[in-house]
Structures are given as structure tokens and as C-alpha cells.
Amino acid sequence: MFLYTGKxxxxxxxxxxxxxxxxDSASSCPIGWDLSFVQISVINCAATATNINTDSAEVGxxxxxxxxxxxEAAAVEMESVSKAISDxxxxxxxxxxxxxxxxxxxxxxxxxxxxxxANETMQKFDANKDQHLDFAEFSxxxxxxxxxxxxxxxxxxxxxxTIFKIFDQNSNGxxxxxxxxxxxxxxxxxxxxxxxxxxxxxxxxxxxSGSLALKNSPAHQDGAEVVxxxxxxxxxxxxxxxFYSLDWHPTNHISFADNVNLRKLDxxxxxxxxxxxxxxxxxxxxxxxxxEQKLWPRHCVQKSWGAQLQDDLKVLPDGQxxxxxxxxxxxxxxxxxxxxxxxxxxxxxxxxxxxxxxxxVCGLAADFCVGKxxxxxxxxxxxxxxxxxxxxxxxxxxxxxxxxKDALDLGYRTIFVEDATRxxxxxxxNATHENLIENxxxxxxxxxxxxxxxxxxxxxxxxxxxxxxxxxxxxxxxKTEKN
Ligand SMILES: [Ca+2]
Ligand SMILES: [Ca+2]
Numbered sequence: 001m002f003l004y005t006g007k008x009x010x011x012x013x014x015x016x017x018x019x020x021x022x023x024d025s026a027s028s029c030p031i032g033w034d035l036s037f038v039q040i041s042v043i044n045c046a047a048t049a050t051n052i053n054t055d056s057a058e059v060g061x062x063x064x065x066x067x068x069x070x071x072e073a074a075a076v077e078m079e080s081v082s083k084a085i086s087d088x089x090x091x092x093x094x095x096x097x098x099x100x101x102x103x104x105x106x107x108x109x110x111x112x113x114x115x116x117x118a119n120e121t122m123q124k125f126d127a128n129k130d131q132h133l134d135f136a137e138f139s140x141x142x143x144x145x146x147x148x149x150x151x152x153x154x155x156x157x158x159x160x161x162t163i164f165k166i167f168d169q170n171s172n173g174x175x176x177x178x179x180x181x182x183x184x185x186x187x188x189x190x191x192x193x194x195x196x197x198x199x200x201x202x203x204x205x206x207x208x209s210g211s212l213a214l215k216n217s218p219a220h221q222d223g224a225e226v227v228x229x230x231x232x233x234x235x236x237x238x239x240x241x242x243f244y245s246l247d248w249h250p251t252n253h254i255s256f257a258d259n260v261n262l263r264k265l266d267x268x269x270x271x272x273x274x275x276x277x278x279x280x281x282x283x284x285x286x287x288x289x290x291x292e293q294k295l296w297p298r299h300c301v302q303k304s305w306g307a308q309l310q311d312d313l314k315v316l317p318d319g320q321x322x323x324x325x326x327x328x329x330x331x332x333x334x335x336x337x338x339x340x341x342x343x344x345x346x347x348x349x350x351x352x353x354x355x356x357x358x359x360x361v362c363g364l365a366a367d368f369c370v371g372k373x374x375x376x377x378x379x380x381x382x383x384x385x386x387x388x389x390x391x392x393x394x395x396x397x398x399x400x401x402x403x404x405k406d407a408l409d410l411g412y413r414t415i416f417v418e419d420a421t422r423x424x425x426x427x428x429x430n431a432t433h434e435n436l437i438e439n440x441x442x443x444x445x446x447x448x449x450x451x452x453x454x455x456x457x458x459x460x461x462x463x464x465x466x467x468x469x470x471x472x473x474x475x476x477x478x479k480t481e482k483n
Pocket of ligand 2: 167174
């Protein structure tokens with residue numbers, strides 16, 4: 001059985017061997033499903049307006065023009081798919097699992113050799129030929145999986161045990177074929193064959209040489225310096241998708257100091273007379289909602305020179321612009337929220353539509369509000385943009401659009417391209433780096449990116465991140481089923 005989306009790469013010829021939340025009660029071995037895979041697929045289904053036949057569990061394409069339909073629609077479709085799956089004959093699913101998926105669900109390259117399918121991989125690493133992978137056998141697999149141009153990375157045993165435990169769903173100390181099939185489909189395949197997007201953040205005139213030039217901020221970094229490494233990446237690396245984000249404010253934006261008269265100050269505002277308010281002061285607007293607001297110089301006004309991408313930045317013809325801060329009444333924090341619910345929905349949708357597994361982040365400014373956002377468990381932090389500091393905004397765009405019991409949980413593997421970013425304060429930059437690493441993102445240099453995107457440099461940290469996401473989704477799915 002297949003899901004068709006009419007879009008080649010993502011088309012989820014899903015064979016339902018990687019769909020979340022199903023347990024074979026007749027067997028001691030739970031069958032693993034990769035929810036994210038189907039989520040991505042289902043969004044795509046929704047975007048191409050598929051119809052779902054819940055009896056046959058087949059999804060067919062339908063010519064239509066509703067590309068970009070809402071994510072709620074996707075969630076509804078998701079439910080339909082789930083229902084359809086539960087009617088499917090278990091035997092067929094198992095058979096598909098055992099055969100391994102010949103379809104390349106996410107990646108662009110054909111997998112070959114012993115990585116070709118779950119069965120071949122199992123045979124390769126099942127040293128004692130008992131049709132199970134014990135921890136030692138799994139460790140050997142990881143040694144072959146996590147390499148840089150053939151050279152194995154050293155992986156801590158603790159990390160290996162964490163990953164092994166995630167896939168050993170019945171905790172009997174070995175991976176049976178069913179468990180391993182999930183491991184293969186949801187994890188190994190994506191590691192071998194990542195689908196990569198780069199998000200070039202706010203490389204705009206105002207942040208480089210305009211009203212909020214980075215070089216005037218405490219770290220005195222020159223924003224223009226990101227242009228060369230970013231261009232180098234865009235020229236040499238075959239990203240699956242390229243996004244450019246732009247701060248894009250209307251002239252009456254709440255954050256501009258010279259707009260302070262446009263809105264009423266609240267009684268609680270530390271400055272009561274708007275004529276006394278200056279740039280970088282904090283005021284409180286009456287709202288609703290009540291809004292504490294730092295006042296910034298006018299910057300990145302829609303269609304102005306300051307909002308334009310820096311002249312030398314390479315803009316690929318198929319690169320997509322992501323506009324943010326477009327709501328006049330939202331400050332940066334609310335814009336974050338707002339971004340998360342509206343403008344980031346576009347980005348979420350796009351990342352999903354293209355089956356992105358890995359997000360590379362570069363641009364301005366490198367710092368973001370540490371802890372405040374990244375520590376939020378449910379917030380699958382991904383892209384950060386600009387929000388506040390002494391004299392620059394530092395916004396964090398989080399992909400929080402999907403919440404609730406059937407929430408789509410998009411935990412992308414995130415790669416921060418260190419030499420293609422510049423920040424505001426050294427403290428902020430260092431804290432950002434630490435925070436990224438704690439959250440299983442990695443820092444790399446521009447020249448390392450090509451091999452990672454092509455799948456010849458495969459980092460264990462990102463493998464751990466993906467495994468943790470699989471576990472998180474499984475738990476969420478379990479809760480959903482109980483409710
Ligand atoms: Ca074995
Ligand atoms: Ca097991």
C-alpha cells in the first residue's frame with residue numbers, strides 16, 4: 001500500500017512500515033513507527049489535497065490547487081491516516097517491515113551495499129546470526145554509521161546505550177527485526193541520507209551598515225563578514241532547500257522609538273511621557289495585550305534599503321524568502337509567538353513539505369535568548385533570528401506551531417555554521433554555543449558543511465538528537481492513545 005502525494009521525493013510510498021504508534025500485542029516485540037515521517041508526509045498530502053480511503057488505507061492524488069492548505073487540515077488527514085492504518089492487516093505490515101523499504105522515503109540518494117535495506121543491514125551486523133542485534137553488534141553498526149569520509153567517530157558508550165535503549169522498545173537487551181526495522185527506517189536511513197535546508201538569517205543592510213549595524217554592538221563584529229562564507233556554501237553545497245529570512249517591519253511598527261506616540265502607554269510604564277522616551281528605553285504599552293517594549297531605532301522597514309539583503313549576498317533563484325516582524329502591533333517577543341503561529345507556519349510547512357531532516361543556520365545575529373526559549377521542552381527550537389540586546393534585536397523563531405495531543409512535532413537536527421554568523425555580545429555568542437550543544441545541535445565551520453549535506457560526514461551528536469526525537473514522538477503518541 002502506498003500513499004501518493006504527487007511529489008516525487010516526498011511521496012510517501014510509506015508502506016506503513018514507518019508510521020507511529022502501533023504495538024503488536026500478540027508479540028513481545030513492539031513494532032516501531034516513525035511518526036515524523038508520516039507527519040511530514042501527511043502535510044504533503046494535505047498540501048496536494050489527497051483523498052484518503054480509510055478502508056483500503058490508500059491515498060490517491062487528486063488534481064487541485066489547494067497547495068498550502070492549512071496544517072489543521074493536515075492534522076485531520078493525519079487522523080484519517082491513523083484510522084486507516086489500524087485497519088491494515090498486521091501481516092502485511094510485518095512483511096513490508098521485513099522486506100525493508102525499497103523506497104527512499106526522505107533522501108535523495110540510493111542507499112547501497114549493506115545499508116540498502118533493514119534486512120541487509122541486520123545480516124551485516126548480526127555477528128552471531130541469531131537474527132537479533134545485541135548491544136555489541138549495535139555498537140559495531142554505529143561505528144560504521146558515524147564516520148567522516150570513512151573514518152569512525154569516537155562515540156561515548158553512554159550515548160550508544162541511550163540510543164540502543166530507545167530502539168530496544170521491549171527492553172530485553174536485543175533489537176529484534178521489528179525493532180530494528182524502525183531503527184532502520186526512522187533513524188539509519190535519515191542519517192545516511194539527510195535532507196538539508198539552509199536558513200540564511202537577516203543578512204540585511206540595516207544589520208550590516210544601517211541603523212542597527214552589528215559593528216556598533218558590544219562585540220563589534222562586522223556583519224558583512226558572513227557574506228563570503230555564506231556565498232561559498234551556496235555555491236558549493238547541494239542544499240535541498242535554501243531560505244532567506246528578512247526582518248520586515250511596517251512603518252508603524254510598535255518597536256520603533258519614533259512610533260512611541262502611536263500607542264497609549266500603560267500606567268505601569270516606567271516612562272509616562274512619550275516625549276521623554278528615547279531609543280533603547282523600555283516602555284509599557286496599554287494594549288491589550290499589555291506590552292513591555294524596548295524601543296529601537298527604525299530598522300528593516302518593508303521595501304526600504306535597510307530591509308534589502310546585502311548586495312553581495314548570493315540569492316539563489318529557487319531560494320525562498322521568509323518575512324518576519326510584519327505585524328505592526330507585536331514586539332519582538334510577541335512577534336516570536338506570532339511568528340511561531342503565522343509566519344513560521346510557512347516555514348514549518350515548507351520544511352515539512354520538502355522532508356527536511358537537517359537545518360543549517362547562518363547569518364545575523366548569532367546570539368539568541370538563551371534559556372528563555374531553548375529550555376522549553378515542547379518548543380522544538382530550530383531557527384533563531386534576532387532579538388534584543390543593548391542595541392540590536394535578537395529574535396528567536398521557534399517552531400511551536402504544532403501542539404496538542406496530535407501535534408506534529410518537528411525536531412529538526414540543527415547545525416549552526418559558526419564562521420558564517422556574527423553576533424552582538426561575546427557573552428551572548430558563547431552562551432548560544434553552549435546552549436546549542438546542550439540541545440544536541442552542533443557547531444561547524446563552513447568548509448565542513450558539504451560533506452555533511454552529502455552524507456559522507458555523519459555526526460554522532462545528530463544521530464543522538466534524531467533518536468531522542470523518535471523517543472519523544474513515541475511517548476507523545478502513547479499519551480495520545482491513552483487519552
Ligand atoms: Ca545477534
Ligand atoms: Ca528488544
